[in-house]
Amino acid sequence: MTDEIDRDPPSPLRRKLLMGMAAAPMMGMLTRASFADVPATSAVNTTGLAVTDTDVTVGILHSITGTMAISETGSVEAEKLAISQINAAGGVLGRQIKFIQEDGASDWPTFAEKAKKLLVENKCAAVFGCWTSASRKAVLPVFEQYNGMLYYPTFYEGLEQSKNVIYTGQEATQQILAGLNWINTTKDAKTFYLLGSDYIWPRTSNKIARKHIENHLTGCKVVGEEYFPLGDTQFNSVINKIKLTKPDVIYAIIVGGSNVAFYKQLKAAGIDLSKQLLLTISVTEDEIDGIGGENIAGAYACMKYFQSLDNANNKAFVPAFKAMWGEKTVIGDVTQAAYLGPNLWKLTAEKAGSFDIDKIAAASPGVEFKGAPEGYVRIHENHHLWSRTRVGRARADGQYDVVFETPDLVEPNPFPKGYQ
Amino acid sequence: MFDTPRFANRSELLGIAVLAVLLLVILPLSLDVFRLNLVAKYLTYSFVALGLVLCWGCGGILSLGQGVFFGLGGYCMAMFLKLEASSAANTKIQSTPGIPDFMDWNQLTELPFFWKPFHSLTFAIVAVLVIPAIFALIVGAAMFKRRVGGVYFAIITQAIAAILTILIVGQQGYTGGINGITDLRTLKGWDIRTDHAKFILYFVEVGCLFVCIFAAQFIRHSKLGRILVAMRDKEDRVRFSGYSVANFKIFAFCAAAVLASIGGALFTLEVGFMSPSFVGIVPSIEMVIYTAVGGRMSILGAVYGTLIVNAAKTSFSESFPQLWLLGLGALFIAVVLAFPNGLAGIWRDLIQPRLDRFSRSPKPDAQWSQPMADKAPAE
Numbered sequence: 001m002t003d004e005i006d007r008d009p010p011s012p013l014r015r016k017l018l019m020g021m022a023a024a025p026m027m028g029m030l031t032r033a034s035f036a037d038v039p040a041t042s043a044v045n046t047t048g049l050a051v052t053d054t055d056v057t058v059g060i061l062h063s064i065t066g067t068m069a070i071s072e073t074g075s076v077e078a079e080k081l082a083i084s085q086i087n088a089a090g091g092v093l094g095r096q097i098k099f100i101q102e103d104g105a106s107d108w109p110t111f112a113e114k115a116k117k118l119l120v121e122n123k124c125a126a127v128f129g130c131w132t133s134a135s136r137k138a139v140l141p142v143f144e145q146y147n148g149m150l151y152y153p154t155f156y157e158g159l160e161q162s163k164n165v166i167y168t169g170q171e172a173t174q175q176i177l178a179g180l181n182w183i184n185t186t187k188d189a190k191t192f193y194l195l196g197s198d199y200i201w202p203r204t205s206n207k208i209a210r211k212h213i214e215n216h217l218t219g220c221k222v223v224g225e226e227y228f229p230l231g232d233t234q235f236n237s238v239i240n241k242i243k244l245t246k247p248d249v250i251y252a253i254i255v256g257g258s259n260v261a262f263y264k265q266l267k268a269a270g271i272d273l274s275k276q277l278l279l280t281i282s283v284t285e286d287e288i289d290g291i292g293g294e295n296i297a298g299a300y301a302c303m304k305y306f307q308s309l310d311n312a313n314n315k316a317f318v319p320a321f322k323a324m325w326g327e328k329t330v331i332g333d334v335t336q337a338a339y340l341g342p343n344l345w346k347l348t349a350e351k352a353g354s355f356d357i358d359k360i361a362a363a364s365p366g367v368e369f370k371g372a373p374e375g376y377v378r379i380h381e382n383h384h385l386w387s388r389t390r391v392g393r394a395r396a397d398g399q400y401d402v403v404f405e406t407p408d409l410v411e412p413n414p415f416p417k418g419y420q
Numbered sequence: 421m422f423d424t425p426r427f428a429n430r431s432e433l434l435g436i437a438v439l440a441v442l443l444l445v446i447l448p449l450s451l452d453v454f455r456l457n458l459v460a461k462y463l464t465y466s467f468v469a470l471g472l473v474l475c476w477g478c479g480g481i482l483s484l485g486q487g488v489f490f491g492l493g494g495y496c497m498a499m500f501l502k503l504e505a506s507s508a509a510n511t512k513i514q515s516t517p518g519i520p521d522f523m524d525w526n527q528l529t530e531l532p533f534f535w536k537p538f539h540s541l542t543f544a545i546v547a548v549l550v551i552p553a554i555f556a557l558i559v560g561a562a563m564f565k566r567r568v569g570g571v572y573f574a575i576i577t578q579a580i581a582a583i584l585t586i587l588i589v590g591q592q593g594y595t596g597g598i599n600g601i602t603d604l605r606t607l608k609g610w611d612i613r614t615d616h617a618k619f620i621l622y623f624v625e626v627g628c629l630f631v632c633i634f635a636a637q638f639i640r641h642s643k644l645g646r647i648l649v650a651m652r653d654k655e656d657r658v659r660f661s662g663y664s665v666a667n668f669k670i671f672a673f674c675a676a677a678v679l680a681s682i683g684g685a686l687f688t689l690e691v692g693f694m695s696p697s698f699v700g701i702v703p704s705i706e707m708v709i710y711t712a713v714g715g716r717m718s719i720l721g722a723v724y725g726t727l728i729v730n731a732a733k734t735s736f737s738e739s740f741p742q743l744w745l746l747g748l749g750a751l752f753i754a755v756v757l758a759f760p761n762g763l764a765g766i767w768r769d770l771i772q773p774r775l776d777r778f779s780r781s782p783k784p785d786a787q788w789s790q791p792m793a794d795k796a797p798a799e
Contacts, residue, residue: 065745103741108600108695110737113458117738120454134695137599141692145613159525198590199598204525229586230598420515420527 038094044354047147050123051355055096058083058342059118061129061139066106067231071256072131074286075153075338076101077325079128082342085320092346093355100124108138115139119146125355126151128341131334133157133200140165147357151341154334155281155303157204158414163361166344167384167412169337170304172205173419174410175281177212178389179302182404183249183279184217191223193247195238195254195262198227202253205281208419209251215418223247228254233261239269250278259287263295273298279391284332285398293398305336305374306392306400317373330398336373343369344379376409384412428637431772435720436633443626453615460622460690462730463629465490467683469711469722470636471676476708477716478645479672480652481569485577486680486707488584489552491699493681495588495595496551498694499535500544501604501612520601526593535594541608548685549678556677560670567666569655578701585700600695604688612689625686629723632679636719639675648672680707713755715764724763 041053050057060079062072083097091097100122102114111130118124119142126149130136133156143150143164150165158171183189192213196202206225213220223245226238242250254262259282266273278299285307288296307318307330317339321331344367349355352363365381378386386409392400428436447459468486475481506520514524519531537543559580563573588595596602604612611617639645647668651658659665688694697703714725732751736744759765 064742101741103737103744105737105745108697109691109693112691112693113461113734114737116454116457134599137602138693138695141603141605141613157525198592200522200525200592203592207527227590229589415513420525 039353044093044349045125045356046354047356047358048123049125049355049357051095051125053095055098056092056125056355057098057100057122058345059115059122059124059127059129060099060101061104061111061114061118061127062131063104063106063135064101065103067256068104068106068131070290071286071334072104074329074332074335075129075131077329078153078321078331078335078339079342081321081324082339084324086342086346092349093353097342104129104135108132108134111135112138112142115142115148115150116146119143119148124148125349125357126342126345126360128153128338128345130154136160136165149345149357149360151345153338153341155337157201158416159204159420161382161384161414163383164357165383166341166364166379167414168340168344169334169385170387170389170410171384171412171414172201172208173413173416174384174387174389175303176205176209178406178410179279179281179300179391180209180212180217182302182391183277183300184220186404187248187277189248189277190220191245191247192220192249192251193223193242193245194225195250195252196225196227197230197232197253197255197258199230202255202282203227205253206251208416211419228258230256230258232258235262235265236269239265239271242271243269248277250276252278252280253282254280255282256287257290259283260291263291263299267295273394283394284334285330285400286332286335288394288398289330293394293396296394297396299394300391300403301394301400302389302391303333304387304389305333306390306402307331308392308399309374309390309402311373311375313371313375314373340369340372340377340385343371344377348379378409380412382412382414384414386411428641432637432720436630436637439633439720439723440630443629444623448619448622453618456622457618457690458730458734459727460618460625461687462727463625463723464683464687464690465707465710465730466629466723466726467632467686468680468707469714469726470632470719471679472708472711473716473719473722474636474639474648474679475672475676476711477718478640478652479648479669480655481669481673482574482708483577483673483676483704484574484701484708485579485581485704486676487699487701487704488577488581489556489677489680490684490687490703490707491584491588491694491696492552492555493548493684494688494694494698495601495684496538496544496547496681497685497688498601498604499538500541501607501688502601503531503535503539504607505603505605520596521603522596522599522601523593528593532594545685548681552677552681553674556674557670560673561666564666564669564673569669578704581699581701581704585696588696588699596695598696600693600697602693602695604692607689613692618690621686621689625690628682628686632682633719633723636679640719644668644671709752711762713752713762715762715767718762718764721762721764721767728763 041051045051060076062076063069064076083099086092087096102118104111104114118127128151130139130152131154136152140162144162148164151168152165153168155169155175156171194206194209196206210222213222224241280299280301281303283301318331322329347369348360348364348367351367352359364379364383367379369377375388380386389406389410390402391404392402394400448456468490472486475483502520508518511517516524516529563576589598606612647658647663651665651668655665710726710729711722713729715721733748736747
């Protein structure tokens, strides 16, 4: 339409008509903007949250000191990026987002204390945060008691559902089943050796994996299952057992710093990941940064997002992230999931027409985010996300090649029947 | 001092009165419930610090594993509260209703035998007092009877702290693992999460604290306390005088353990969960730092030290989330370098003499026969 106007008009009358036609929808948009985009504070906030006529306060609660800082920094960066993008695009319900950042210090009681502060003293309309299951378990009663809204980014063990939490990462069945099916059918893998760090997430995940392998994959079995204390660096004895049992697949759910020792010792012991299948659900691009790409090249990882993902959203997201946080940063699965939090909250607040926690919780199911770097996502009734599961193969440069993607969105099922 | 076997002298009584006014009147009137609950949390650590004053300050036994006893007390209380929160009605979505949620996740179908007595509050309270004492007795007897002391004892207590953490994390079906025991709701049907409950619990806790302060004062000023100090300064002389050094050390260690355990149990009530992150080496060392900042020989100093260090921790981390650890570290270094006797040392060296001069009291000779005055500034 603008093209028509820019051209030399054939007649003044027609020109006026065209301008009128162009202006009509514009007028409509203007009025809608002035009435709907900046609703009165009293209308969008009936429960005393920190909302003014011009801005709305949210909290960011991650560990930026202590052992978890290395993992959680990416989430903080993604959340800040999302907030600045939303603010640049006009904010939420006409209000700019202000954030208060607190440090959970890798210490679960500190998380509980800071969560309470964000809700009770700062009246945050939403909190983006937590990483480990332990920190989430510590803050969950706080969010339920003081009726807050938490957007939790990490893939986790499931077995939980709360009105006051939106889980933007995958729960265990979403992440595990598709990967096992894929390696079973395309690589003809029959025997599995399960490894994990010793806490709730790897144990529950391996339990689900074992039930799936034994009950749903024909002719497949688990030939070993072992756990290591968090931070353990001695894997030689289990590597020897692996060499003796010769499993088709090493299924590794080792977390944090232990990964560095595990993959280096695996390589030193002569296990070549280009020949030995290894499937992990705990190594994102962030962890490879520490492990070293050359030590893990050839391993497969199963999660929902890889930095190398080839779609339009991701092609905009990765450069924006690097522009804000430096060219050398890498983006892992959880970082991407953290980026979804503020965006989903914005969309939900606009759908609900309110910042009230109860209305946000009620409006969340069905909210779609089409601009997600991982592709389209939607919130399920159980407050988890419908999302695709993908398998990537690690390259020596620390990135993954995506080798498989589920054709449909996988339904989140935090309480899987037959897997408990 | 030696001829006046009272459990507190005048300046100590004054100090206790000042602390009582601060905790019972000033703080509850000036803080909202959220901040008051934080103070309550800090105060639970001061029980541990009190124990360390007896065991380390007086007895010279440095334990770097007080988190073990704090954890034991906390877990005993948490087990009772968790069982109450896991009624069949609350847990009907589980595959086995009526057991704690984390057991259900770990495929347990029955309550383990050692959990069963914790259905009773009386048993839980007795357990809070007795289990750590027995544990400390066993550890203490094994060490002190063999004359293991000093640095070796400190290392062994650290090892115990590490072992217990690994045990709790590893046996997650029975202990809740690294998540700890969370989502505690009621005490005998009384909701401990409400503001009103937090307010009442605060006063209950302060009451317990003063009982413990008086008990510690009593031990300090009894003959027993003087033997402990003598033992710290010249262990061999005490032994050659016919005292059983090992038994006195075991007593001091057990007393510190019970105090830490009471703190742990109150912590669970105040905060609403318990996790292995209070049991390990790092929190244990942190508890020693509270005592060191307060002045390791001063009973009231320990309380102030705990309050100040924790308040600094909270306010630094709220104001400078990225840099707060550096600030806190600088504070510790400054205190240790400038005031090796902690806050109590500042009081004794700088403030007490001026007060004495001001009030024209007789020369404070009595102060010098003691290693330290028992008062710290109220700021």
